[in-house]
Amino acid sequence: MKTWAILLGGLLVWTTHFFGLYAIAEIAPSRWITVLLTVPCLGVDAFLLLRGRRLEVRDTFAGWRRSIALGGVALSLVAVCWQALPPWFAGTE
Structure with a gap:
């Protein structure tokens, strides 16, 4: 379960932001x-x-898990910023 949380943490943040913006x-x-x-x-x-x-990167799996997790978080950072731009520029007060 811990591995899934590490791998999907950033993507869960992105999903929360996406559906929150739609709401x-x-x-x-x-x-x-x-x-x-x-x-x-x-x-x-x-x-x-x-x-x-x-x-910690103790073996190849831990290194793979870390790189996938960091990639997901980086993607989430870019996506959250990107999704926030249209409401900011075109939104109402």
């Missing part, structure tokens, strides 16, 4: 609500990135 757009479109969702997601991604860099 915001449907219920109450606002730039500031988007920021209130995006900043914590970026914070969790930063935490996962720092935590992932400190993972």
